[in-house]
Amino acid sequence: MKKLLLICTCLAFTYITNAQTQDKKWNIGLHGGATQSNTDYVNDFYKGHMPFYAFGGLSVSRYLGGHFDLSLLATKGKVGYSTIYGRTSQDFTTTSLNARFHLLGPNTPVRPYLFVGGGVMIFDKNLDIKKSTVDYITPSYGVGVNFKMGPTVMLNIQETFLNSSEDKRDGVVKGGNDSYLMHMVGLTFNFGKKKDADKDGVADRNDKCPNTPAGVAVDKTGCPLDKDADGVADYLDKCPDVAGVAALMGCPDKDGDGITDAEDRCPDVAGSLAMKGCPDTDKDGVADIDDHCPDTKAGYKVDAAGCPMDNDKDGIVNEDDRCPDAAGPASLKGCPDTDGDGVADIDDRCPAIKGTIANKGCPEMTVEEVKKITEIASKIFFENNSDKLKVASLVQLDELTTLLKKYENANLLIGGYTDSKGTDAYNLTLSQKRTESVKAYLMSKGIMESRLSATGYGETLPIADNKTALGRAKNRRVELKTSY
Structure with a gap:
């Protein structure tokens, strides 16, 4: 016993x-x-x-x-x-x-x-x-x-x-x-042997969280500790002492912009990740907190302070400045005017010589020079029924070349006319060929083709009576007009 x-x-x-x-x-x-x-x-x-x-x-x-x-x-x-x-x-x-x-x-x-x-x-x-x-x-x-x-x-x-x-x-x-x-x-x-599959010290029958990872501290119900009661267990919670949201691993986000308060430069105002949690009202890439020009127009490039770029420092932002790399007045949209004629250099065909706006910055011909061109036109002659210039006409055209080179912005309109003898078609073709002969000669002397326009009108637009020899002579003519 x-x-x-x-x-x-x-x-x-x-x-x-x-x-x-x-x-x-x-x-x-x-x-x-x-x-x-x-x-x-x-x-x-x-x-x-x-x-x-x-x-x-x-x-x-x-x-x-x-x-x-x-x-x-x-x-x-x-x-x-x-x-x-x-x-x-x-x-x-x-x-x-x-x-x-x-x-x-x-x-x-x-x-x-x-x-x-x-x-x-x-x-x-x-x-x-x-x-x-x-x-x-x-x-x-x-x-x-x-x-x-x-x-x-x-x-x-x-x-x-x-x-x-x-x-x-x-x-x-x-x-x-x-x-x-x-x-x-x-x-x-x-x-007896206690059943505790996750080894957290809480029996399976009382364990509400039976798959707790090894080594994680648990409460009486077998669930991982959650000190701040935010639904994120302490072992997963990056901010275990402050209630937060599960999406941010338990860290708070007061403004709800998806960036934790600890990493948010503007924790009380919703912003973007690119701006580290701060708003960017004008969408210029500079957060409002740093932006000295918060109302910049959309699409304008800005500097580090959030203000529109002004490369030439003329007070006109690049997007509004026709000449962003050369300072100029606001009246010319930021472009310089070297000769002060009111035409920006970018548009001035004579940027070093003061001219007129009508002439795109080039000076106008004097009255005498205009009369001279008209006089030259009256002295241009061709061989009979031909588009070949007479030798005497070449001297006149040389003088015309000098004037055109002086006024490089001026364009020349060359019009050719005939009398009424011959068919209309023949006269139209002859007048066109004669204007082309004048144009070709001027080009040979260095005048750009883009400045010259040649049109034959045939027997149309007579200025005298074709029934008389004198009238027909006046109708056989070349007219020269300048334009800008």
Whole structure:
């Protein structure tokens, strides 16, 4: 008996080191107490003058649910009787399997319970009263209570009633079968392997977050800690002490622009990532906080201060400046006017000589020079019925060349006319050829073709009567007009 108790004690204390009451399904208990008998003689339970004998026991229980478990109880000791001849006792061993119903849940410190079951009682073999040593317990039942003393240790008190299948252990067969009462007290220990898949110290059955990564601190429910209660676990939260948004890994974003306050130059005003969280009202690439010209027109290039570029520093921004790299007045849209004639150099055909706007910056011909051109036109002659210039005409055209070179901006219109002799088609062709001859000669003297325009009008537009020789002579003519 002593050896059995020692072995059970060692086993119990071995399991206690790794056990937790709520998570461990198995329980082992060490018990002791006293027995009483209720037989055919004057015996009764709970009477102080009735015989009490000691016993020891071992129990093993299996958790079935919040209020149920199954318990196997084995005891060894003595049981005694009072007879007309005095008291007698005998050694016995019991084994019973009981279903227990706990009135309170597993987390309560005090857990009363009821139980019922059955088993066997084995008595000494040397009894003369009854040769059979085995009686059946039909049934066993009773009440008990467990007091939680720690995570795995409980104090157990139990009253066990054993109803025997026989009525001869006291030597008398009379009335009902014999019954026994065991007053029992003991210590029980919970053990077993706790299921904790993610190794966070919270059993799977209580773990609301069963897939927590290894090494992450968790709360009582097994979920990762979230100090700022923003829904982002501390181990994933870049700002664990300040509530933020999940999209920014738990960091705050007051203006809701998708940039954390810590990285936002303008945390109270929504902006763009390119502007580091600041707005850019005029979309010029310079944040409003740095922009000295916040109302710049769309598309204008700006400097670091957000103001439109002005390369030539003339007060006119590049986009409005016709000459952004050369300073000029606003009246000429930023272009210079070297000769001061009111025509910008970019448009001035004579930028170094003061002229008129009508002549695109070049000076106008004098009245005398205009008359001279008209006079030259009247002295241009051709061979009869030919477009070949007469030699005397070449001197006049040389003088005309000098004037055209003097006024490089002037263009020359060359018009050719004939009298009415001949067909219209012939006269039109002849007049065109004669103007082309004049144009070709002037070009040979260095006058650009782009300045010369030659048109033959034939016998149209006469200036005299074609019926007279004098009139026909006047109609055979070349007219020269300048334009700009």
